[in-house]
Amino acid sequence: MWMTDTSAVDEFCTSEEVAPLVFPLVTLEDVRLANRVYRSREDWQGKITGHPVSVRLAWNSQPIQSALSFPLMFDEQPACLQLPSSLAQALGGALLEGIGAPARFRALLIEQALLTSIQPIEQSTGFPIRFAAGLVDIPHPIRLSFQVTLRDKTYPVMLDLSATTLSPLLPCLDQTFPASDLPLSQLRLPVTLCIGSQQVRLSELQGLQLGDVVMLRSNQGAWISVENRLRASLAVVASGYQLQTGLVLTSVSKEWDMSDTSMHKTTAEDDPLGEVPITLVCEAGRLELPLGEVKALSEGSILAFPDSTDEAVEITVNGRRLGRGTLVRIGEGLGVRITSLSTHG
DSSP states (O other): OOOSOGGGGGGTOOTTTOOOOOOOOOOHHHHHHHHHHSSOBOOEEEEETTEEEEEEEESSOOOOTTEEEEEEEETTEEEEEEEEHHHHHHHOHHHHHHHTSOHHHHHHHHHHHTHHHHHHHHHHHOOOEEEOSSOOOOSSOEEEEEEEEETTEEEEEEEEEOHHHHHHHHHHHHHHSOBOOOGGGGOEEEEEEEEEEEEEEHHHHHTOOTTOEEEOOTTOOOEEEETTTEEEEEEEETTEEEESSOOEEOOOOOOOOOSOOSTTHHHHHHOGGGGOEEEEEEEEEEEEEEHHHHHHOOTTOEEOOOOOSSSEEEEEETTEEEEEEEEEEETTEEEEEEEEEGGGO
């Protein structure tokens, strides 16, 4: 909106009314804790005050109508439990008696009513849990949201606590709400057996012809590649190929010799893209494994790739098939003779 009359500005706001934006403080540790907590997890089935309940760690908090607040102390660290009064009514019994008790007895009676639910947490963490008589101050609170299902009705519950309090609770949280497999665990990923590579210039790659031989780097050994992003070195054993390391992120190769710039000066001036380094990889086999199995791969794991009856390999660039070739021995080195190229049909 354009305003030509500057006097109208005072009708909207004054300098005293304008306040700077203040963003909530979120530390890196808070982010890490949140990522650790909010995973796909199984529900907890048990009893609270003798009533069978199902508790789910919720992704999003829901507003609580007629909320009741219960200040807590986890080993001298403050926290606060909030639940709707309707859930307290449904749980009834000793909990209701504690809520309705005089202030000086209320915290003790509520703690006694929930003792059977508190004790497993105390035993798991080694920290005493006490209900506080008054309000507590929680620095930079982190909110855990739960959904409690009792008699086919679901109630939102919240627990506010600090990062200092949450960290030692994580093992107990993992035990109570075990991580569950997402459907993605059955997603199949290609795992490729690679037996050699070489870095060439784009101009050299474009000039490859049938019958050309590309020498592979020496002393590379075999490795597996997952989606051209993860890799692990291999050793040949009787039952297949054994991982010598866990999967690690593939780093960009720095083995590029730029010392002799004069030889390629004309080419670079004519076609700068011709100097772009491209990694050519020879693949000798491929498997498709579920994501869950790929995640479980570690040092010592053994993979059995289909037997190859000849020396034929797939030649790929950036994970895409360029053509096929045959391994050849040249002196002490290993090379690949190109037998077909995708550009040749």
